[in-house]
Amino acid sequence: MIKKLAVFIGEYKKFAVLVPIFVFCEALSELYMPVLMAKIIDVGIPNSDISYIAKIGGLMAGLACLAMSFGYLIMRYSSYCSHGYGANLRNALFEKVQTFSFQNIDHFSTASLVTRLTNDVNNMQMTVLMMLRIVLRAPMMLIIAFILAFSINARLSTFIAGAIVVLSVSIWLIMRTAVKLYTIVQQKIDAINNTIQENLIGVRIVKSFVRADFEKSKFKKVNDALTEAAVRAANVAVLNFPIMILVMNGATLAIIWSGGHMVFNNTLGAGQLISFLSYVFQILFSVMMISMIILMAARAQASAERILEVIETRVDIGDLSLKQISDPNGLSQQDTLHANDHSARSPSIGKGKVEFRHVSFKYNSSESGENVICDINFTAHPGEIIAIVGGTGTGKSTLVNLIPRLYDVTEGSVLIDDIDVRDYQLQDLRNGIGVVLQKNTLFSGTIYENLLWGNETATHEQVEAACKDAQAHEFIMSFPEGYNTLLGQGGVNLSGGQKQRLCIARAMLKQPKILILDDSTSAVDSATEAKIRESFYNNLAQTTVFIIAQRISSIRDADKIIVLDDGRVVGIGTHQELLKSNAVYQEINASQLEGAADHE
Ligand SMILES: Nc1ncnc2c1ncn2[C@@H]1O[C@H](COP(=O)(O)OP(=O)(O)OP(=O)(O)O)[C@@H](O)[C@H]1O
Ligand SMILES: [Mg+2]
Structure with a gap:
């Protein structure tokens, strides 16, 4: 796992190598200090040799400056490296998510993807930072300090060895529990993020359904769960410190006791004892650092797994x-x-003939495992207007989503100009198809920028013409800023019908060979809708148009109407033909006539 994630260090690799070298130099300079101090105490002071003391003191000051410089370089380059790593990782994740199919996104949910791209990447970034600074330093300090201490006095070193063993065992016991608890904490953070994101994305709905109190209590629940898990983990982790202090003081006491005797017997210098004790502190401090790293690694592991899951999808x-x-x-x-x-492979879509051959499809996430659409067969000839009608949830959106490969068929094949859609380059395929999805969205930016999504090279005249066709020009011009009106996120500052018309204009601007309109005039009044329809007939004679609509009035002029029921085609024909022969169509028509009559 580490190897797979380490590659994202990329161009920052040199810093990842430099920092440990600096850490090594810093540790050496720091570790040499006690040796010099011992010399001052054991040689300089007894001999009252001021110039010796000044010389060694100067050396110590120089060494301190050196250590400080290395410390500065470590801080600087380790943050540079970890931020770079985080950026690379985020980029890689973002690029990967861009390639995701709808099926992939359904699998993760958008909220979870956002958490992974932000929170989990931050965790990894922090871990890299700490690792660079500590991971090498702590064991190195431990080993070098131990060697130096051992060289001062072997017997006293056994106390340190004893203390390390006791500490290691107790830390291991603590960690074993803490690691499990921190994994739970990570899951709870995920739950919180999911709740927040879902709430914010749907904030308008939350308010309109007056669900704020429900949402508040839902949030409180996950928030309390996180607090509880975090406190439990922390309670275990903090045990580290009292044990550490106890062992440290115990070892120090034993060393002073035993070392004191040695100083009395003149087998050990007082300065040596003092420098020995400073090594003891360094050693035990390193042990604590190592335990911290282990704890952090455990926390990072959960994030690393979640990131890899996305990368390896x-x-x-x-x-x-x-x-x-x-x-x-x-x-x-x-x-x-x-x-x-x-x-x-076909370079791009030609005339725009669309054929469904024995097409069945089911969603991966579907629990029942049944096909959502089943054995669909029909052909749409270039330039035809094909309408798809049927009750809600019968698979109309699912069917049209298969044409631009938003999902891939489970069985059968969708052909465009007699070539399987899977044999086109995805970009060529989608460039040839204009889609107005049922849940369509606009992006923050000006209206004009949004329209250019359809065709980056469109001239102002073309943009205006498309907007006129989609009956959007008039309302756009009614804004003081016209085409330069800024849209909020998702186009919040537009009405539903205005949004739909912009989406239609955006799709038409593409001058696609195939145009798919999934319930895209549902919020537009009938009169305006009729005008939009008229412009289809006038300006899109060469385009194969698929229209999904709830209102029969929207589609009665279509060349072909496909009636779907429960994922199956139950009738294909013109309005008049179906009215005569198709029971489902008659029923839909009758219910709408009744509705209209009731209205009047
Ligand atoms: N992303 C998805 N994952 C799993 N199941 C889905 C998904 N999208 C739709 N479904 C299911 O597939 C079935 C058909 O949905 P679809 O959106 O195609 O219906 P529709 O005919 O367009 O309905 P409507 O008229 O309400 O738009 C429904 O039962 C729905 O629950
Ligand atoms: Mg639909």
């Missing part, structure tokens, strides 16, 4: 050629078959 919709390079073993059998079938 197999993107189930992508270009075959790209996938073959990046993921040679990741192709499903179906993908491989298609790669072989059509070695010459």
Whole structure:
């Protein structure tokens, strides 16, 4: 796992190498201090040799400056390195998420992806920072200090060895429990983030349903759970300190007692005893540091796993050629078959003929495991307007989402111009298809910028023409800033119908061969909708248009109407044909006529 995540250090590798070298130098300079101090006490003071004391003192001051300089370099480069690492990791995750199919995103949920890109990456970044600063230093200090202490007096060193053993065992026992508890803490943080994100994304709905109190108590629950878990983990972790102090004081006492005798007997210098004691502190401090690192590593492990899960997700919709390079073993059998079938790939969509051949589909997350749509067969000829009707949840959106490969078919195939959609380059495929999704969204920026999403090179005239066709020009011009009006996140400052018309204009600007409108005029009044429809007939004669609509009035002029019921096609024909022969269609029509009559 560490290896897989270590690659993201990238161009910061040199700092990751430099910092430990600086740490080594800093530790050496610090560790040499007690040796010099012992010399002053044992040689300089008894001999009253001021110049010797000054010389050694000067050396100590120099060494302190050196240690300080290294300390500065360590701080500087370790933060540089860890921030760089965090940025690389975030970038890699973001790029990966961009390649995700809808199916992949459904699997993680957007909230969890946000947590992974922010919180988990921060955890990793902090860990790298601490690791660089401590991970080498602590064991190094421990070993060198022990060697130096041993060289002063071997017998006294046995006390240190004893203390290390006692400390290690108690730390190990504490850690074993703490690691488990910290994993729980991490999960609770995830739950909190999920709750916050869900609440904020849906804040308008929360307010309109007056669910604030419910949300508050829901949040309090996860918040309390986090506090409880964190306190439990901390309670165990803090045991470290009293044990540490106890062992440290015990060892010091034993060393002073035993070392004191040696000084009396003149087998040990007083200065040596003092420097020995400072090594003891350094050793025990290092042990504590090591225990801290272990604890941190445990916390980081949860984050690392969550990040790797994203990085290692197999993107189930992508270009075959790209996938073959990046993921040679990741192709499903179906993908491989298609790669072989059509070695010459179509460059881009031609006329826009769409054919469904025995298409069935089910969502990965579907609990029942049943197909959402089942054995769909039809052909849409270039330039036709195809309407899809059916009750809610019958699979209309699912069906059209298969055309631009927002999801891939489970069985059968979708063909455009007689070529399987999976054999197009994803970019070419999607560039040729304009989509207005049922849950469509706009982005923060000006209206004009949003429209250019459809076609970056569009001229102002083209933008205006598309907006006129989508009946959006008028309301855009009614804003003081016109096309330069700033939209908030998701286009909050527009009405539902205005948003829909902008989305239609955006899709039309693409001048696609195939245009998909999923319930995209539901918030537009009938008169405006009729005008939009008229412009389809006038300006999109070459475009194959799929319209999903609830109102029969929206689709009665369509060349072909596909009636869906429970994921199956139960009728295909024109309005008149279906009215005569199709029971489901008659029922939908009758219910709407009744509704209209009631209204009047
Ligand atoms: N992302 C998803 N994951 C799992 N199941 C889904 C997903 N999206 C839709 N479904 C399920 O698939 C079925 C068909 O949904 P779909 O959105 O295609 O219906 P629809 O005909 O467009 O309905 P509506 O008229 O309400 O838009 C529904 O039962 C729905 O619960
Ligand atoms: Mg739908």
